[in-house]
Amino acid sequence: MAETLFQKVWNAHAVRALPSGQTQLFIGLHLIHEVTSPQAFDMLRQHGWRVAFPDRTFATVDHIVPTDSPRRPFLDLMAEEMTTALERNCREYGIHLAGPGSATSGSPATEASGWSDDQGIVHVIGPELGLTQPGMTIACGDSHTSTHGALGALAFGIGTSQVRDVLASQCLSLEPLKVRRIDVDGRLAPGVYAKDVILTIIRRLGVQGGVGFAYEYGGTSVDRMTIDERMTLCNMSIEGGARAGYVNPDETTFAFLRGRRFAPEGAAFDRAVTWWRSIASDTGALYDDRVTIDAASIEPTVTWGINPGQSVGICEALPSAAGDPAVDEALAFMGFAAGSRVEGTPIDVAFIGSCTNGRLSDLEEAARIVRGRHVATGVKALVVPGSRRVGREAEARGLDEVFRRAGFEWRGAGCSMCLGMNTDRLEGRQVCASSSNRNFKGRQGSPTGRTLLMSPAMVAAAALAGKVVDVRSVLDEVPA
Amino acid sequence: MTAKSAAGPVLRVTGRGIPLRGDDIDTDRIMPARFLRATSFEGLERHLFEDDRATRPDHPFNDARFAGAAILVVNSNFGCGSSREHAPQGLARAGIAAIVGESFSEIFQGNAAMLGMPCFVADHATIERLQTLIEQTPAIGIDARVDSGAITAGALHLTATLPGPQRDAFLSGQWNPTAMLLDRFEDVRAVAARLPYLNRFEDVRK
Numbered sequence: 001m002a003e004t005l006f007q008k009v010w011n012a013h014a015v016r017a018l019p020s021g022q023t024q025l026f027i028g029l030h031l032i033h034e035v036t037s038p039q040a041f042d043m044l045r046q047h048g049w050r051v052a053f054p055d056r057t058f059a060t061v062d063h064i065v066p067t068d069s070p071r072r073p074f075l076d077l078m079a080e081e082m083t084t085a086l087e088r089n090c091r092e093y094g095i096h097l098a099g100p101g102s103a104t105s106g107s108p109a110t111e112a113s114g115w116s117d118d119q120g121i122v123h124v125i126g127p128e129l130g131l132t133q134p135g136m137t138i139a140c141g142d143s144h145t146s147t148h149g150a151l152g153a154l155a156f157g158i159g160t161s162q163v164r165d166v167l168a169s170q171c172l173s174l175e176p177l178k179v180r181r182i183d184v185d186g187r188l189a190p191g192v193y194a195k196d197v198i199l200t201i202i203r204r205l206g207v208q209g210g211v212g213f214a215y216e217y218g219g220t221s222v223d224r225m226t227i228d229e230r231m232t233l234c235n236m237s238i239e240g241g242a243r244a245g246y247v248n249p250d251e252t253t254f255a256f257l258r259g260r261r262f263a264p265e266g267a268a269f270d271r272a273v274t275w276w277r278s279i280a281s282d283t284g285a286l287y288d289d290r291v292t293i294d295a296a297s298i299e300p301t302v303t304w305g306i307n308p309g310q311s312v313g314i315c316e317a318l319p320s321a322a323g324d325p326a327v328d329e330a331l332a333f334m335g336f337a338a339g340s341r342v343e344g345t346p347i348d349v350a351f352i353g354s355c356t357n358g359r360l361s362d363l364e365e366a367a368r369i370v371r372g373r374h375v376a377t378g379v380k381a382l383v384v385p386g387s388r389r390v391g392r393e394a395e396a397r398g399l400d401e402v403f404r405r406a407g408f409e410w411r412g413a414g415c416s417m418c419l420g421m422n423t424d425r426l427e428g429r430q431v432c433a434s435s436s437n438r439n440f441k442g443r444q445g446s447p448t449g450r451t452l453l454m455s456p457a458m459v460a461a462a463a464l465a466g467k468v469v470d471v472r473s474v475l476d477e478v479p480a
Numbered sequence: 481m482t483a484k485s486a487a488g489p490v491l492r493v494t495g496r497g498i499p500l501r502g503d504d505i506d507t508d509r510i511m512p513a514r515f516l517r518a519t520s521f522e523g524l525e526r527h528l529f530e531d532d533r534a535t536r537p538d539h540p541f542n543d544a545r546f547a548g549a550a551i552l553v554v555n556s557n558f559g560c561g562s563s564r565e566h567a568p569q570g571l572a573r574a575g576i577a578a579i580v581g582e583s584f585s586e587i588f589q590g591n592a593a594m595l596g597m598p599c600f601v602a603d604h605a606t607i608e609r610l611q612t613l614i615e616q617t618p619a620i621g622i623d624a625r626v627d628s629g630a631i632t633a634g635a636l637h638l639t640a641t642l643p644g645p646q647r648d649a650f651l652s653g654q655w656n657p658t659a660m661l662l663d664r665f666e667d668v669r670a671v672a673a674r675l676p677y678l679n680r681f682e683d684v685r686k
Contacts, residue, residue, distance in 0.1 A: 012675065013671060013675070014671075015664075015667050015668055015671050016664065016667055018645075018654075018657070018660060019648075019652060019654060019660070020645045020646075020648045020649035020652065020654055020657075021644055021645035021648055022645040022649070022657075024660075024661055024667075024668075026668060026671040026672065026675070028675060028677060028678070035516050036516075036563070036564065036565070038519035038520070039519070039520060039521055039565075042519075042520070047658070049658070049662075052665075052668070053672070056678075063516075064517060078517040078518070079517075081519065082517070082519060085519050133677055135676075135677065136677060141563060141565075142562075142563060143561065143562050143563040143587060145563075157563040157587055158563060158587070158590075159563055159564070159565035159568075159587065159590065159591035159594060160521075160565040161565060161591065161594035161595070161656070162590070162591075162594065164658065165657060165658050165661055168658050168661070168662060169658065169661035169662050169665070169668060170668060170672070171661045171668060172661075173649075173657040173660070173661060174590075175643065175645055207504055207557060207560060208504070208556065208557040208560065208583060208585070211557070211583065211584075211585065211586055212586065238561075238587075239561075241557070241560065241585065241586075243586050243587060264677075264680065264681060268680050268681050268682075271676075271680075271681035271682070271684040272676070272677070272681045272684070274681075274684050274685075275676045275677075275681055275684045307504050307506070307560075325502075326502075326503055326504070329502075419508075419513045419562075420513055420514070421513045421514065421516060421517060438506075438508070438561060438562075440506045440508040440509065440561060441508070441509055441531065441532075442508055442509065442512050442531045443508050443513075445513070445514070447512070447531035447534065447535070448535075
């Protein structure tokens with residue numbers, strides 16, 4: 001019978017049906033970080049449980065670590081405490097940690113001796129190291145774990161009690177999801193990126209349209225996407241309510257994985273490809289729902305409200321309130337008049353980074369736009385690479401200098417201003433053009449701060465102009 | 481009440497209610513990220529909805545009439561966004577033992593279940609009636625039954641649902657599944673032993 005990738009991977013990992021009717025699902029790869037794991041380790045200790053498969057858990061630090069200075073101890077005492085707790089837990093339970101070591105000097109991105117070369121945002125380093133592979137089940141105490149689906153894995157964001165469960169048993173108790181196939185067909189126009197595609201999908205299907213579903217992305221546009229682009233797409237599945245999102249593995253996936261540190265080698269790689277092909281959705285597989293999106297209809301997209309579904313194409317007008325309390329609340333919080341335009345909105349901060357758009361290709365595209373220009377007066381602009389490897393590769397291409405000369409701060413790797421857990425936060429009612437994933441009230445660290453989500457290229461263009469602009473007008477003037 | 485630490489059946493939740501109106505209330509609003517800067521969940525109840533409460537003096541969690549409530553009544557897509565368990569932990573530590581709403585984010589609903597906190601679902605009209613009733617009569621006692629989904633508040637009788645497996649787990653006391661997941665560990669090892677990627681893909685045939 002024709003099956004979806006979801007069904008095949010789920011069945012391959014199902015241990016048994018639990019008495020409750022849930023499925024005990026084996027988790028092939030567990031990723032942990034400093035913020036949602038310490039309580040889980042404490043629960044293990046309370047019960048005297050061991051870590052069942054320590055070599056199937058991989059740890060890093062990303063959420064709270066500073067990205068402005070790598071020196072230990074961190075000036076932020078809580079960052080130091082949470083990092084130390086993770087180091088202690090990983091040592092005690094024999095878990096590999098790509099951590100900050102004990103650097104006492106050095107500049108943020110590459111020269112910090114002592115930091116693991118592999119440290120970075122958990123959803124950037126998993127694929128980068130080849131830890132993330134097709135056909136795996138992956139869990140992490142972070143909702144953007146859906147990112148890993150870009151390589152054909154089933155990846156679930158979980159809470160801390162579930163982190164405890166995976167540590168103790170390498171399993172989760174879960175219910176299967178339905179599968180919605182989303183075909184994005186046709187060609188994206190220049191200046192339109194994977195970020196615009198996923199913002200459009202969320203706007204179209206709603207922020208809770210995906211509850212109960214995994215999103216399977218396909219179609220000619222997705223077929224042509226790089227793994228980086230597919231990660232942007234899968235990353236924000238959760239913003240549409242879908243706990244998981246994935247793309248069937250194909251030649252692009254296999255080429256991406258070949259040679260990565262934790263990917264199979266030699267003959268094992270060839271055997272792996274055979275298996276990876278076999279777990280892709282079959283032609284004729286039945287889906288619980290199907291949606292088609294016309295790629296050519298997508299414009300550069302910007303959020304105007306307080307959830308990621310509240311967005312418009314750059315040429316569109318904002319909705320008129322018309323008595324919808326959700327629209328009214330969002331417009332009031334953001335300070336937009338009903339029916340006005342987001343283009344031209346002055347910004348205070350420009351943030352390029354995050355697990356959504358903090359990879360090398362994102363930085364390259366942004367750098368192409370800012371090269372030889374300068375950030376507008378009064379705008380604080382920062383680039384936070386998604387991982388130390390991304391940072392090093394960008395530096396090898398001279399991108400750090402491009403950004404610095406243009407007036408951007410060039411940082412070390414971490415989540416930083418996506419969620420404002422370290423010292424990078426909006427202040428007061430500042431407006432931030434952000435390549436991240438959430439525009440919730442208070443998300444970027446100030447209870448009244450305002451976030452406009454957009455592609456990294458759009459953030460770069462906004463940083464230069466000091467206001468939201470259509471990146472297509474800027475791209476006309478830059479070399480390809 | 482503090483978060484339950486040991487499994488036991490959750491058959492019904494009784495207590496007073498607190499209505500919180502609005503769709504898409506995300507976990508950043510329930511528990512802003514700066515309060516995740518700690519290695520334990522202790523004290524999170526103090527920061528529940530902190531920013532919303534600061535900007536809205538009439539926020540239900542500022543309202544003394546609802547102090548000590550055990551049943552939170554919300555609208556749609558409650559708990560969307562971040563998977564932070566700090567959100568349901570804060571609610572549980574503030575005394576919330578069950579939530580009734582139009583819909584929930586899956587991760588939030590699962591996290592709440594792991595704490596023995598059922599998230600009942602009912603339609604928009606039903607939720608509105610319950611919210612209005614509690615606003616008018618904050619002292620009214622509410623009884624929510626896990627087995628049937630029957631919710632009684634004074635003369636008001638409503639029906640709500642729980643996802644079947646969650647309901648069964650509450651009733652059997654197996655909502656905290658770790659022990660169950662460890663129960664037949666040889667089965668777990670058997671799955672690990674046959675997964676191609678844990679075995680150098682050795683048994684994969686062309």
